Amino acid sequence: DQQVKQNxxxxxxxxxxxxxxNCDYTNSMFDYFLWYxxxxxxxxxxLISISSIKDKNEDGRFTVFLxxxxxxxxxxxxxxxxxxSAVYFCAASxxxxxxxxxxxxxxxxxxxxx
Amino acid sequence: xxxxxQTPKHLVMGMTNKKSLxxxxxxxxxxxxxxxxKAKKPxxxxxxxxxxxxxxxxxxxxxxxxxxxxxxxxxxxLHALQPEDSALYLCASSQPGWRELFFGEGxxxxxx
Numbered sequence: 001d002q003q004v005k006q007n008x009x010x011x012x013x014x015x016x017x018x019x020x021x022n023c024d025y026t027n028s029m030f031d032y033f034l035w036y037x038x039x040x041x042x043x044x045x046x047l048i049s050i051s052s053i054k055d056k057n058e059d060g061r062f063t064v065f066l067x068x069x070x071x072x073x074x075x076x077x078x079x080x081x082x083x084x085s086a087v088y089f090c091a092a093s094x095x096x097x098x099x100x101x102x103x104x105x106x107x108x109x110x111x112x113x114x
Numbered sequence: 115x116x117x118x119x120q121t122p123k124h125l126v127m128g129m130t131n132k133k134s135l136x137x138x139x140x141x142x143x144x145x146x147x148x149x150x151x152k153a154k155k156p157x158x159x160x161x162x163x164x165x166x167x168x169x170x171x172x173x174x175x176x177x178x179x180x181x182x183x184x185x186x187x188x189x190x191x192l193h194a195l196q197p198e199d200s201a202l203y204l205c206a207s208s209q210p211g212w213r214e215l216f217f218g219e220g221x222x223x224x225x226x
Binding site: 004032034036041042043044045046049089093101102104105106107 | 154155159206
């Protein structure tokens with residue numbers, strides 16, 4: 001049973017526009033959420049995170065929104081750039097579990113078209 | 115440049131071979147991880163070392179044997195693997211209790 005779901009396997013966006021990547025979760029014990037970016041033949045790179053006590057976290061062009069009641073989070077990239085083309089993984093961590101129990105979604109492949 | 119270095123980047127081995135994957139980090143992290151990732155799947159946790167001691171083994175078959183010689187190094191010894199073990203093996207590190215893991219580039223393993 002998937003506890004972290006990324007229902008869109010792929011997304012195409014024009015350069016300069018907004019990219020919105022979505023993630024849903026089912027485990028109410030998750031209290032920390034992360035986004036990782038992965039290029040082909042490379043390991044995942046940490047991008048941005050959010051604690052469940054917040055509903056928004058911003059870092060440059062990247063903003064993560066958390067809607068706890070809907071068990072939904074999203075990553076916004078504005079403006080999108082061709083270098084953002086990669087697979088984006090949503091991950092979640094349970095309260096008290098530390099970093100040991102990161103649960104990943106299946107990923108969304110973002111293609112930014114010049 | 116990644117601060118978690120994995121070698122080799124690619125490894126092809128037969129089912130009777132013995133080989134090792136190596137991981138090194140110089141960020142002073144005291145927790146290190148092995149993940150396995152199959153194509154179009156999310157990374158799956160295999161092992162966690164915290165302060166050089168094995169703290170989590172996610173029911174991984176004994177043909178995979180982890181080793182943490184010191185706080186900077188993590189090895190994964192491979193023996194009698196099966197073709198279905200072919201995957202990208204990712205090493206990661208963090209401070210214990212931190213939620214953010216820092217991954218290496220991975221070792222692509224092919225078992226013939």
